[in-house]
Amino acid sequence: MTTPDGASDVKIHVQDLAVAYSDGTESLQGITMDIYAHQINVLFGPSGGGKSTMLRTLNRLNDQADVAAQSGQILLDGENILARDYDVTQLRRRLGIVFARPVPLPMSIYENVIYGLRLAGVKDPATLDAAVERALKQAVLWDEIADRLGDNAYALSGGQQQRLCLARSLALQPEVIMLDEPTSGLDPISTFKVERTLQDLKQDYTILIVPHSVQQAARIADWAAFFLQGQLIEWGPGRQVFTAPKNKRTEEYITGRFG
Amino acid sequence: MISRQVSERIAFGVISLTAVLVILPIVGIIAYIVVEGAGAISWSFLSEMPRDGMKAGGLLPAIIGTLALTVGTAIVAVPIGLGAAIYLSEYSKDNATTRAIRIAIINLAGIPSVVYGLFGLGLFVIFLNFGTSIVAGSLTLGIMTLPVIISTAEEALRAVPQSFRLVSTSLGGTRLQTIRRVVLPQALPGIITGIILGIERAAGETAPILFTAAAFFLPKLPSSIFDQTMALPYHLFVISTQVPGMPLQIQYGTAMVLLTFVLSLNLIATLIRRYYRQKRVW
Numbered sequence: 001m002t003t004p005d006g007a008s009d010v011k012i013h014v015q016d017l018a019v020a021y022s023d024g025t026e027s028l029q030g031i032t033m034d035i036y037a038h039q040i041n042v043l044f045g046p047s048g049g050g051k052s053t054m055l056r057t058l059n060r061l062n063d064q065a066d067v068a069a070q071s072g073q074i075l076l077d078g079e080n081i082l083a084r085d086y087d088v089t090q091l092r093r094r095l096g097i098v099f100a101r102p103v104p105l106p107m108s109i110y111e112n113v114i115y116g117l118r119l120a121g122v123k124d125p126a127t128l129d130a131a132v133e134r135a136l137k138q139a140v141l142w143d144e145i146a147d148r149l150g151d152n153a154y155a156l157s158g159g160q161q162q163r164l165c166l167a168r169s170l171a172l173q174p175e176v177i178m179l180d181e182p183t184s185g186l187d188p189i190s191t192f193k194v195e196r197t198l199q200d201l202k203q204d205y206t207i208l209i210v211p212h213s214v215q216q217a218a219r220i221a222d223w224a225a226f227f228l229q230g231q232l233i234e235w236g237p238g239r240q241v242f243t244a245p246k247n248k249r250t251e252e253y254i255t256g257r258f259g
Numbered sequence: 260m261i262s263r264q265v266s267e268r269i270a271f272g273v274i275s276l277t278a279v280l281v282i283l284p285i286v287g288i289i290a291y292i293v294v295e296g297a298g299a300i301s302w303s304f305l306s307e308m309p310r311d312g313m314k315a316g317g318l319l320p321a322i323i324g325t326l327a328l329t330v331g332t333a334i335v336a337v338p339i340g341l342g343a344a345i346y347l348s349e350y351s352k353d354n355a356t357t358r359a360i361r362i363a364i365i366n367l368a369g370i371p372s373v374v375y376g377l378f379g380l381g382l383f384v385i386f387l388n389f390g391t392s393i394v395a396g397s398l399t400l401g402i403m404t405l406p407v408i409i410s411t412a413e414e415a416l417r418a419v420p421q422s423f424r425l426v427s428t429s430l431g432g433t434r435l436q437t438i439r440r441v442v443l444p445q446a447l448p449g450i451i452t453g454i455i456l457g458i459e460r461a462a463g464e465t466a467p468i469l470f471t472a473a474a475f476f477l478p479k480l481p482s483s484i485f486d487q488t489m490a491l492p493y494h495l496f497v498i499s500t501q502v503p504g505m506p507l508q509i510q511y512g513t514a515m516v517l518l519t520f521v522l523s524l525n526l527i528a529t530l531i532r533r534y535y536r537q538k539r540v541w
Contacts, residue, residue, distance in 0.1 A: 061429055093431040103422040106445055106540050116430035119440070154540040168430065 017072035096169030104153030159190030299512025324488035331397025340408030368406035396472025411453025448535030
């Protein structure tokens, strides 16, 4: 299962994607790549390379940012999500995102987990209860906090908050989980828990992650894409990219010569 | 040539003194009014109609009138002010329209209150034919209160971390859902504080109600919002300047009732703010 094979299904196809912010910061140029279903797809590279922009373009969170120009196509199961009249609310339920810094909403643990479901109009208490238990179990948080779901989410530790944010995305049963440096603020044990969780989650979800280090990228990648200054330098199966990179700059980066 | 330590001490002393000087007037005003007016305060002073050309009896119609005008001001100013604040904080981009709105708000805040009174007279009393009434007074005071409510509410909305909005959006929230479920509840204490402070100012104003709502003397309580009303600030003005032989104690007693009402609103606003600031997690 950890070895990607050529037969993986393409979940998202990105074609000639270019994004530019009006203030000239981080941008993307000519990105063409695939994101495979039920795989851990890794985007790595030095900061400012366009990885976060990539994630935020995929679920169109960038719609509200100051984007000056955007072109290309993003096909989710063959459908272009950049189309002007595309239902972005529905899209964001299909592509969940977890940010670098955990941001619990100022409400109870329980209300945090079901926040997305409430927005979607789910009201049945039994359904919501079941969703909370399932999501917290998937995020490996249930055993630690099952008896205090009514507590304020800010009472949790940093590692627990991050898994709560993961559970909050999972509660919507998205198809793709995107994680933007989800372990950057976590201790090694919490990081290990999150990484192990991802291995379990890929059975049910497509994972797209920006790891917080090259080492983490190498540990978890089924597929790896190296971003440098807005360009996709190299993209392929993780094992190949990290052991026999084809591009010289990829090699220099993963061996620590820059970054 | 004085040494650096000495000049530092002198500067500290002067600056401390100016800070203490700020306390003096408020303490002085309150103390003076309580000393002069406390003797007039009694249950009958609060619950009876004025008698003997207002030289005896109570303040009931003025108290009721001020309460009615306060509630009316809130009904006018809160929905418009809150809506404008939400528009400015959550929806608007920085463009010509938004800048025009902001300039309008700043200028509204700078208009003298007697000009509001004349405007209310022209528009509400005469043109819209509401007559001198609680409605016309409430509308006038409401417009005057808008800038305070809009700017404090907008500030409270902007203080809610942007990351909450991003998270809500990323979980499939529309802008309206995000405002209703996250932004507004978090900003509410600040908004309520601003509303109370704005309305408190309106409650103590005389000039805007002078031509739009206030009556010199009424033998009975107003029975409809289209009736004239007595009001505490105008009543105080009347008995201090227009009635010869007015007992001083009644004047200061009236001032004390008005001051208590306004400062109570102030206290409530402070308590709300402190309670929620302690509870806030972010």
